Amino acid sequence: MADDIWILGIHMTKFGKHPDKDVVDLGAEAAMAALKDAGVTMKDVGIIGAGNLMGGGGIGQQLQKQIGQTGVPVYNVSNACATGATALRTAIMAIKAGETDCGLAVGVEKLAGAGLLGGGGVAKSDKKEYKPSGRYGSVTNTDGRIGTNTMPGVFAQIGMEYGHKYGGTSFELFAKISEKNHAHSTLNPLAAYTKKMTLEEIMGDVMIAYPNTRPMCSANCDGAAAAVVVSGEKLKTLSLEQQRRAVKVSASILTSDPWEEACQILPDVNQLTKNAAKQAYEQAGVGPSDLNLVELHDCFATAELVHYDNLGLCEEGGAADFFNSGATWRTGTTPVNVSGGLESKGHPISATGIANIWEVCHHLRGEAGDRQIEGARVGLAHVIGLGSACGVHILEKSGL
């Protein structure tokens, strides 16, 4: 059984529109580049975890035909926005169980032009007839207090609920969060949108679900990310350079919703994130104040605010004050989403859970170029998908 797990190689493709590439092209590109980054080949890989939501299943085996069909176990995973993180955890768990010492995880999605997404992550249908249907026999969708059952609707309500409970929020405050992430994206050439946006541009854009305008929503786009993970024992057999660039997975946590009274009415993205963060800090033996950067799931600007609180980056109820203090800008005490976040970098759903780890790894390795957070030693990556599944990983720089 392996005690410690390391990310040996990692890659993300450019996020954006890739009309000339399918999921296999994109996933294979990320996988081959991650293997190269790790300095290993498919012959070293003992397990593949592969995630894709929209492509019809079996993505892992399809990828094998492109990157090397070696007969190893393949796990195809589907776990809403936490799909990439779940694929990574699948590889990590196999190593921890002692089945292999090296695993490959890939997450890939083609989502450009998908339009509004429903509660399950799939494209929302234009239902014209309202008849009781489904397991609960409801006439309209039950997700969200006004039955929106769209992602923007649900996450807008979650931000509004936080403001109602604790105060301090406004349309402008949520837009300022987006202004920060779009400003950060100007330093990330792999982001789908890299244009700095003024507060006026953000607030004046198309309103999707109040208070989130279009640039305050995660961008539907195409992309893939992949990672190679190894056991500490395997790492010791590799070169000093591989050991120096390896990033320690100090915590790898996945949670789902605990029981609660209101879960059929307004999906709760808070408690499972709080539970995941608590477990992750305990597993890693670090606290929020030790984090040099955080990549959290800003699927909407409203979501970023509530996750400051859920991840314990601020006091309970203090997310608005925390943001207003400037803490989450790249120059602040706890830089959040220096990649540009999902609002600018984009959100090809199954790739996101590995892409946010890619970002953190690059800072810990000192390889983040113009957007490097100097001296970064510890970082946290978070994703949450409705349904619900939340992944939190805490990563630490190698001591070498």
Ligand SMILES: CC(C)(COP(=O)(O)OP(=O)(O)OC[C@H]1O[C@@H](n2cnc3c(N)ncnc32)[C@H](O)[C@@H]1OP(=O)(O)O)[C@@H](O)C(=O)NCCC(=O)NCCS
């Ligand atoms: C908000 C949303 C409905 C906009 O979709 P859309 O109206 O089809 O918009 P498009 O993607 O066609 O973009 C139109 C233009 O708006 C601008 N734009 C769109 N999203 C943007 C963003 N996040 N930031 C900056 N500009 C953006 C771009 O200029 C874009 O044109 P271009 O890509 O050719 O440059 C869609 O992105 C969305 O539903 N996002 C949320 C996805 C989601 O729910 N994911 C799961 C979350 S848990």
